Amino acid sequence: MTVHDPLISLHVNGETHRLRLPGSTPLLSVLRNDLGLNGPKFGCGIGECGSCTVLVDGVAARACVLHLADVAGHRVTTLEGLGGPDSLHPVQAAFVETAGAQCGYCLNGMIMTTAALLDANPDPSEDQIREALRFNLCRCGTHVEILAAVRLAAEWRRR
């Protein structure tokens, strides 16, 4: 952070933050370190695994390869912005219900990608669900429960 850096407005989870940081600062590090959010996780730093997924204007985005300047003026939503422990978003609730996590490190990306998917396509087919999650990696092998969570969330949302 230097005096040369412009003030950048960042809208996260309904709040506006004004940050004096280089526009090239990785969004993930701003969210985690400057805003203290735990939801988005560092997984690879090169956009491959999906652990860091957030929503930008409602669309899934990989926070590790976005820069602060890329999202200035846009709406960023993190896992925390979907819902808290006492106010679970239907997608979060569905993942808890089906135990769609083992270690849970990929869970943020699974939930955020699912939330974006269901907003765009409330009634996805099995193939569409799998395709949407193709580039979200899970190492524990929780795929069966994750797919069940997406189906359940879609069902809840349609009701």
Place this chain on the structure above:
Amino acid sequence: MTLQPQGLTRTDYLTRRGSLAVVKPPAGVVDVAAADPEALEPFVLVDADGTVTAFNGHVDLGTGIRTALAQIVAEELDVGFARVTMVLGDTALTPDQGPTIASETIQITAPALRRAAAQARHALLARAAERLDVPAPELVVEDGVVRRRTTGSGGATGESGADAAAAAGDNRFVTYGELIGDERIVLALAEDVPVKPVSEHRIVGRSQPRVDLPAKATGGLVYVHDVRVPGMLHGRVVRPPYAGVDIGDFVGTSLIAVDESSIAHIPGIVAVVVIGDFVGIVAEREENAEAAMRTLRVAWKPTPKLPDLDDLAGALTRNPSTPRVLLDQGDVDGALAGAAKRMPREYLWPYQMHASIGPSCAVADLSEGRLRAWSGSQNPVWLRADLAKLMDLPEAAVEIVRLEAAGCYGRNCADDVTADAALLARAVGRPVRVQLTRDQEHAWEPKGAAQLMTVDGGLNADGTVAAYDFQTRYPSNASPTLALLLTGKVAAGATVLQMGDRTAIGPYDFANKRVVCHDMAPIVRAAWLRGVSALPNTFAHECYIDELAAEAGVDPIEYRLRYLKDQRARELVQQLAARAEWEPHVGARLREDPDGIRRGRGFAYALYVHSKFPGYGAAWAAWVADVAVDTRTGEVALTKITVGQDSGLMINPDGVRHQIQGNVIQSTSRVLKEEVTFTDVAVASREWGAYPILTFPELPPIDVMMVPRPNDDPLGVGESASVPSAAAIANAVYDATGVRFRELPLTPERVLAGLRAAGVAPPAPAAAASSLPPAARPEKPSRLRTVVWPLVAAAIGAVGSIGVVTLPWRGAIAPIPRPEPSVFSAATIERGRVLAHLGACFVCHTAEGGVPLAGGLRLDTPFGVITTTNITPDVETGIGAWSYPAFERAMREGLHRNGRHLYPAFPYTSYAKTTDADLQALYAFLMSVPAVRHATPAPEFSFPFDQRPLMALWNTMFHKAAPFTPDPTKSELWNRGFYLVEGLGHCSACHTPRNAMGAEESGARRFSGGVAEGWDAPALNRDSRAPVPWDETAFYDYLRTGWSRHHGAAAGPMAPIVAELKVLPDDDIRAMAHYLASLGDAPKAAAEIEALAAAREAAAAARAGTPVSVPGGRMFDGACAVCHEPGKGAALYGTKPSLALVTAVQSDTPDTVLRVMLEGIHPPGLGELGAMPSFADHLSDWQIAEIARYVRGRFAPERAAWTDLEATVARLRAQVRTR
């Protein structure tokens, strides 16, 4: 919120009043109430407020063990599940129960916890009996409330004891809290405590939602990655080049020097810490620590070559080993000699990764001689000892606070990073958080060891097994914590871990049987990974018996049962066969669908026997795998997996099911896809493209059969279901194809080669083996890493001969005092500012991280190195003493104020066209910026290019200093565009080829493409290679946003240009686009262009396969496709450009494509584009070359294949590195 209380001590827990604790005292201590609380190991603590805290030395590795342990405690204590909080693996609190390995938490450590909970219940019941004056056997507890049980009724009757008691008129009750009161009750853990019979279980054996998931689903503080402590700094480590190797005298002794000046420009660096081969960086901000890690120049000694790991079996055979006979029964040698059919076989398991989704992370704080480390360790107690040794502290001064981490499935880098954090925290005296990068975790995690299994055996004439002579080779040293080796605390010697013996004996009862484990030191860093050595050993056992069955002419399951004596195993095998509707058969059935897909089914069984030999068994497991094999491509797909498991009593049946499914999916991934690759010195698989794991579209249907055995002891379920995987799948492929695959993974190329070698032909009519053109086929990975340095063949002879001519030295223009900025109007200065951006003055005259316009950027030109000059108005080091005439002369004629010639790297040949008014405005702007004193070095040119006067001649030959005059035959828009593009915009400087003397070529060669800082500057005229033609709209989009739908993103030196153009008004960008479009062919209609683009994209999409059957394609799928495969994966914010339309892919040379992979694309502040990360640290030269080969073949199939790719990557990488 956290899942687990933090920062409390045993004293905090065990001295509070109003509690009942069950503890294990040290040997010899009898009076536990009077003992030092810190010496007591707590198991269960019941608080008077009704809550229960229970302690276990093991940790939750993401398996849900926290939930299952809480169920056990709640059950035995008769309290509601929600009252129980588990504390796991905190060295300050929990009992020392060893590392969390071998899935033994439930089987081995939980019984003590169960006893402790039962003991607490008995103690409380005894008090209740006294209080209520009712004999204890007549009492019943519900959720910590004790009442009288009515005669004859009990928990098992279905009628609640409490209701019955109330009905009988005795409604007195007492709670645990009332029984404890404000007393401090401490009990020593007893050995003989009656526990509840299974028939009375109400919580154990019923599925319980996992307690950790709500916090995980909402971003609660769960993971060590989320720990933030006051004053915390961020650390990164720089690892040595022998990545993933921890044996040899070079380990810890290879560092030559660290050049701290190389990161001087990065802000907020607190320390660079160097101890032996340990190098770490601490910074105030994480991204700066990361940047410093990637930038720091470190000199290392050459790294010794690894043994040839392409010949893995040879490497394992040649690695020195010590045979250890585990079993020798009957007369093996005699039986082998007399066998009717001798069947020697060799099975090979590759190196594999734990591949945790989150790279390891830790926080450490050393203050007042005490080290506290927040860690995701699998073995906090061992780690405490390691840290004590590393830091020269007593163990008592080290505390490991264990938080969850990404699933590890064995030993990953969790301990390594904790030690790294400790070293950095000590160096800076503040808490430091260290996050490993993806490439570091992949490269350095102790790999699941490769393993070679040889079987000699065979059949007697009657089809019985003559003998079974099994040998296994397992190279590991348990992977000492890395910092101990790097700092030299522990020598990297050839120590050996005896862990190759798991399940080595095998399940079959052969009369003549010998089992030998060859213990050996590691070849590369390797330790335990899920199914440690049992999975490879079982691969051999279960494939071999399948081979025996086929040879004997017997159904494989029936043949197994002839030699399987274990009754529970037999029942499991038979039940699973029934569940899967197994059809007995002999040998390979070679079933083929009409479309040529072969289908097969395979079986395997294992009892996972683990821990120190002879060890003991976890759960029994068996698989029936159904596969489809494409004999054209070699692709193997699992079409169904039926898995059975006997786990004994299942504490949390849903949890068991999830573990089974997780094991099935992970092991399927390992068998089909996973293999660590190596360069000749180090691990090459450093990201998910080169080490792909199973993805959602590949997920097979899984049918889980859980054998109910509630009356048998609970067994470990964390690994068992993995163990039969490889053999079941390989046996299924045999059934489909008749070919035995004894090496893994079953990648398409391995399977295809095996099928062809065995004479299995693709189905008729013969289809192409792959839809990919030959250009995309891989080259064998080269072991040669020789960098071929290009000879700069500058044609300088002509210039040299002119050098003898006497040339004029132009006069100096007198210096002036710096002009007052106030003499220029604000409007003029603002206009000049815009022009300065158009001219890209900032781009060249600003050093990386330097003050704008103060110069200092090094430019490599074919003729030598130029350092750009300071053009701020500093009088001595900048242009403050320059009058306007001096400035104008420089811009138009390329002369310094003092009269010497400037080199045309400064594009005065274009700038000369600028109008007087614009030059004046530019002058005004430059004189108004803050003056910065910054001297820059002179150019480093060699003869004849160091002869500045020669430039006069050059100018006569190549330069016209005339300002712009509009062409009256053209439109105003065209003329404006010409002025901007050809003048200050100086587009031709890069996009026009230069002659031997460095001048832009003219005529038809103008804008026919050039080179900029080693990047292709593509042709903008009719020579354009763009897959669809550029039109005005495309140029406008590209210049305005850095991206065109039909051409991709601005990269390399073009990216900052687009950023500069941001200040230009739309009309000017449109004018530039109009002029640039006029350089090409006659414009096409927008609809026609869109159709062309769509057709190219569709054609490229049609050439994709899943999974793709060449290495470059697979790596593309894992590393690139997420952003470059439109239509695949989720919709992503930003662009998802198809490479089908990218010009660089069409170029004759691969340089730009390779550079983009090495350097990434970093559009500064353009918004919405996203960035492409650099892959330089994640992909090897060979990997980048193979991806490029695939990209060329798939997206530019009509062009010639690129050659010398790997050498080109090496050359470009060296350039990137030295910049």
